[in-house]
Amino acid sequence: AQKVTQAQTEISVVEKEDVTLDCVYETRDTTYYLFWYKQPPSGELVFLIRRNSFDEQNEISGRYSWNFQKSTSSFNFTITASQVVDSAVYFCALLSGAGSYQLTFGKGTKLSVIP
């Protein structure tokens, strides 16, 4: 069975602070994909990143960076120098199982960036 745990329900930071959102996953498959999505107050889920299980390289995209560690089954997301526009709910998701395209979502972390 697949499972995604986002232990942080809500986080508040002051603008310009760095913040890390945690994601821990469980799967028995050796091939799987991990995702992060952003859901701003408007409701739409915005795709941020996909990472496959064979690629443990960390990735940086502007102020966003992701740390994938198979040894701890974690795929954490860091926002550097946070901005008010980063305020949203962030979901970590897992896709695993041969031929499956269904995502397993975590419960989400609500990030509030205070000006």
Place this chain on the structure above:
Amino acid sequence: GAVVSQHPSWVICKSGTSVKIECRSLDFQATTMFWYRQFPKQSLMLMATSNEGSKATYEQGVEKDKFLINHASLTLSTLTVTSAHPEDSSFYICSARGPGQGQNIQYFGAGTRLSVL
């Protein structure tokens, strides 16, 4: 990037009426689309997987006759909430499997907020 359009964004209806929600892939063909329901402050709950040209696959506990899904073309899937009741009030959001190398990426619509009076 792949764009998914969902319409309407917000609908209010009377109890007992039916509501149709459309999900379109605008710049790509989507053989598979997904319908989710999201309660306030909760995660997304998969309702069904919609495959073009075939019957949808519903998740356990989701009433097929209540939530009718039609995926008649490669760019359009519809969800019809039949005989809606107040307990059907929720946020419904669709997604589509991306094209090419992005086939295991789901691109989401903006969601539909349904309020049943």
